[in-house]
Amino acid sequence: MTRKSSVFLSAIAAQSAILGLLLLHAAISTRTHPPELTEKRALVKALHLTDLCLFTEARYTRHLSQADLSTPFQDHPISLEHFPSGSFLGAPENIRKINEELD
Amino acid sequence: MKSWIEKQKYIIDFTLSSLLRRKVKNIGLLILYALIVFILASVMFFTHAIKKEASLVLRESPEMIVQKVVAGRHDLMPLRYRDEILKIRGVQAVEGRLWGYYFDPVFGANYTLLVPPATTATEQAETEPMRTVVTENEHRHGPEEQAMPLVGAETIGAGNIVIGNGIARVRNAGKGEFILFRTHAGEGMPLRIKDTLSSASELVSSDLILMTEPDFRRFFGIPENYVTDLAVSVRNPEELSTIAAKITRLFPDSRPIIRDEILRTYDSIFNWRGGMMIVILSAAVLAFVIFAWDKASGLSAGERREIGILKAIGWETSDIIRMKFWEGAVISLTAFLAGVILAYIHVFFTHSLVFEPALKGWSTLYPQFKLMPFVSAEQLTTLFFLTVVPYTVSTIVPAWRAATIDPDAAMRHTGE
């Protein structure tokens, strides 16, 4: 019969090894910018894009940074939202500071 | 040293034996614990990766966008604004952007319609080495074809569109097919899909429809002397805010959005303060409080008795504490590692499957993007200290007092 502690320690070692491998995977795949990233950047540059296409349900979630100053979800940074995605997004900072003078 | 290791192993042996006595309870605890770590770590990985990616990708955004605001909404921008802004010292170029939304009633999806700027993507892309990767999602591109479609207005050609991969997926439409749109005037307007944008770029392009300027104007009925907004570039980035201020002074009904603000917007996206995040977080915290309370509410009489026995047969106070340490560590460490591993796989290999319903929300068109695995060591450490440490400590603390009882107490116990 193997000792319980040996089983446990090997399990922890195995888990750590897996985590280590995953972190290595993370390090390797982000060390150089992969072609996908370059492509996205090129597209953003070429098409003058300003936002990520995360939520397509409303214009103020699709183009977060371009949203109107008076769209409902910007009334209050944590106001409840019609759309689930609204609950993931805080109001953009430039809108929270709506009263701040630009100059 | 060797005997120290052996001693720890013995203590772990005993801890495991004693944990296994309440198999169902402890395995249940472990699973619940791992689940909480999994959710927290998934949120963490997802938000960090998306923020990081946003900051890398949107660095290429226009330096400044100028909108015209009418009655609290942005409105079409007269081209005369462009000419005036161009005169401001330090402004290098001002280009009108033409873009808008189209709701597709058949599929219930929203599209973003966009006219590519005069200079084509390929022209701009030539300045840096690039290659487009075609992934398996993208079944529409044959291998022999050029992967990066030509997105310049001239290459699209009148009557043609280039669509994002999300639209192609939702409509199950491919190259050469026609999509029938309805113009502002209610007429049907069939446009031919000339090409699709790659699936690798879905994070920025999933819902895009690129078309020529005349088509766009006909589509929405926008007069020649209007654009949606202006993209301004300046000679010296330092002067951006000064120029923005000048623009607002010149046109009080305009609203400049500088690139930094865009980047900051995405830096604060998925904030911990945000609605759902706070719900997830507080659920997790609550669960922890329950654990901790369960632990800290003290040891049962049985546990006390056991500690007494161990002391009587020669265990020191420190051995008891060590045993309790392992009792907490066995569960929390296993759960932490399992939760983090699963979260990594979940976010970076399965496209955050669990979050998908919430992230999708009401969107019909949901981009399928593969996040780059940016992992912050700092966040991982924080998570470790937020999960493993409190649990372990809350296991040890109540045992502390019991561990210092006199060993002879065990001699005085009567019965059970």
Place this chain on the structure above:
Amino acid sequence: MIELFDVRKVFNTGKPSEYSALNGISLNISSNKVTVLTGPSGSGKTTLLSIIGCMSRPTAGRVKLSGREITSLPERFLTDIRRKTFGFIFQQHNLIKGITALENVMLPAYPLGERHGPLKERAMHLLDRLDLSRKAHSRIEWLSGGEAQRVGIVRALINDPSVIIADEPTSNLDTKLSYRFLEIVETFKKDGKTVLITSHDPLVYQASVVDEVVRLRDGRLEGEAP
């Protein structure tokens, strides 16, 4: 081997419940002998035993073990002496439930960190000596009373102590099992161990294996003036 000089023990000093359980006990316990402490209930037998076994400290007086004063040693050293010198057999056998007999037997050796193989072998060997090898992997709650007590005895032996201390070892046993226990005590004596037993069971203190009987009453040795 064990010398006691005027040992006193007061519980709950300064409280209304203050109680003086031992009132000046001087005693010599010689090695390789079987000594029985007897006396009425509440006379202080268990208290004296726990002081001798380094489980608690006397309020006054001194205890010497093989000529070494142990009364004033810090807890760490006491624990160390306790687990190397003494093996305890308890009245309620005080085994840990839910784990196997073998694990229970090995428990006192865990903090010493010796190698697993030899320890397990020794535990199995000792279990075998008391006819328990078949029960090694049984959980404690499945054992009969006599088996449980013998597991308790094996546990007392695991660190090869020179002194075996047993508090009322036969109080839960029937006559047959009590005789069996005395047989085991014989083997301890043969192995050269010192045995110290408390009991008010005549079967024990009148047994032939017993070398010396010490009678306690009200925290004093019987016959000494209060």
